[in-house]
Amino acid sequence: MKAMVIQGPNLNMLGIRDPRIYGPAKLETIHQNIKQHAEQIGLEVDFFQSNFEGEIVDKIQECLGQYDGIIINPAAYSHTSVAIRDAISAVNLPTIEVHISNIHSREDFRHKSLTAAVCAGVIAGFGPMGYHLALQGLVQILTELNAIKEARKQAAAQNAQPQQ
Structure with a gap:
């Protein structure tokens, strides 16, 4: 199983930007910890960060x-x-949204997420540990999807066998 971790704008400033809200860890450290946890649960991860919406x-x-x-x-x-x-929505891949801070305890404009409705779940307010929770959730979703695919494949194979 393979996952992409995508980080949006200003997350490259973690460790510098308002540590009271985002904590002291730099993005590179968070990524190292994510990678270690992912390996422990059998998930391969790659990382991408951009400040640009189109990217x-x-x-x-x-x-x-x-x-x-x-x-x-x-x-x-x-x-x-x-x-x-x-x-x-277009790629239709299981997606989990993560926020380091609790967006619901911050300014009103942060309470609404346009992207959340097309994600399988949202994790907010747990700091960098939220990524570890997201890894666990993604593995669970992918395991369930794989089980459903396998069951459908087996049912199709049984239905394709000639009746006696």
Whole structure:
């Protein structure tokens, strides 16, 4: 199983930007920890970060056929980007949205996520541990989807056998 972790704008500033809200860890450290946890649960992960909406849309589209799922922190674009929402919807890959801070305890404009409705789930407010929770959730979703595919394949094979 393979997943892409996509990080949105300003997340490259983690460790510098408002550590009271986002914590002291740098993005590179968070990615190292994600990679270690992913290996422990049998998931291969790659990482991408951009401050540009179009690059994030391109990366989501590139995931189609290359990855089994996406973990995304759209950051500020969660609240504004119909384009990112449409890209997530178009690729139809299991996607989990992560926010380091609790967006519901912050400014009113952060309470609404345009992207959340097209994601399998949203994790917010657990700091970098939210990515680990997302990994667990994604593995569970992918395991269930694989079981459904296998059951359908077996049922189709049984139905294709000649009746006696």
